[in-house]
Amino acid sequence: MSFAIAIDGPAASGKGTIARALAVYFGFHHLDTGLLYRATGVRGGDPVQAAQSLTAEDLTRDDLRSAGAGQAASRVAAIPEVRAALFDFQRRFAAREPGAVLDGRDIGTVICPDAEVKLYVIASDEIRAQRRAAELGADPAEMLLQLQERDRRDSERATAPLRPADDAVVLDTSDLAIDQAIAIAIEIVDKAWNRRLL
Ligand SMILES: Nc1ncnc2c1ncn2[C@@H]1O[C@H](COP(=O)(O)OP(=O)(O)OP(=O)(O)O)[C@@H](O)[C@H]1O
Ligand SMILES: Nc1ccn([C@@H]2O[C@H](COP(=O)(O)O)[C@@H](O)[C@H]2O)c(=O)n1
Secondary structure (H helix, E strand, O other): OOOEEEEEOOOOOOHHHHHHHHHHHHOOEEEEOHHHHHHHHHHOOOHHHHHHOOOOOHHHOOOOOOHHHHHHHHHHOOOHHHHHHHHHHHHHHHOOOOOEEEEEOOHHHHHOOOOOEEEEEEOOHHHHHHHHHHHHOOOHHHHHHHHHHHHHHHHHOOOOOOOOOOOOEEEEOOOOOHHHHHHHHHHHHHHHHHHHHO
16 A cells, blocks of 8 residues: 655745655655646746646756746646646656655645645745755845745645645744754654554
8 A cells, every 4th residue: 555745835945855855764756746847837838738748858857946947837837737737647656656755736735635644844935035045046035036926826826726735734944954854754754654554
C-alpha cells in the first residue's frame, strides 16, 4: 500500500526543501509539481496544448527556476484545462510505491485529498522574499512584490486555489532553520507512518 505526503503553501515558504528531505529520509519518490506549471508557462503558444504534451525534456530546462518562469506558471495555472491536463500524471505519481511526496498548491485539497500526511508550509512574506532573493541573487524588495502578486493570483483563482486542506498541519518556518523545519516534518510523518502500522 502506498503512502502519500502532500505539501502545499505559498511561494518560497520552504515546501520543496522539506519535500526533498522527507523523500530522502523515507525512501519515497518526490514530485515538485510547480515544475509542471513552470514548464507549461515557459513553452509559449497555447498553454493547454503545452500542458497536454509536456515531455521529460521540458522539465529539465535550465530556465525553470527563474522568477519569470514562476510568474508565467501562475498565469497558466489559473486555466482549468491546464490543471485538468496535468491531473492524471500527478495522481498516478502519488500512488507510487513505497510512497510519494508531492509539493505544490493543491496537493492536499485536489490531487491527494486522502494523503496520509498533509503539511501546509508558511513563512512571513518578508522572510520568503529574503530567502528567494538570496537564492536567485535578486533584490528582496522586488522579490517581495513578485511573491505577493503570485500568491494573490494563486489564492484568488476559481479552480484549485491555494489554501490549506482542513486536515493539514500548518508548519511556520519563519523562525526555523532548515534542519529544524525538516526535523519537525519528519516527526509528523513518522507518527502517521507508525499509526498506520498499528
Ligand atoms: N527554514 C528555512 N530557513 C532558511 N532558508 C530556507 C528555509 N527553508 C527553505 N529555505 C530556503 O528558501 C528558499 C525557498 O525554499 P524552497 O525552494 O524550499 O521553497 P518552496 O516553497 O518550494 O518554493 P516554490 O513555491 O517557489 O517552489 C530556498 O533557497 C531554500 O534553501
Ligand atoms: N500544485 C501546483 C503547483 C504549482 N502551481 C502554480 O505554479 C507556480 C509555480 O510553482 P512553484 O511551486 O514552482 O513556485 C505557482 O505560483 C502556482 O501558480 C499550482 O497552481 N499548483
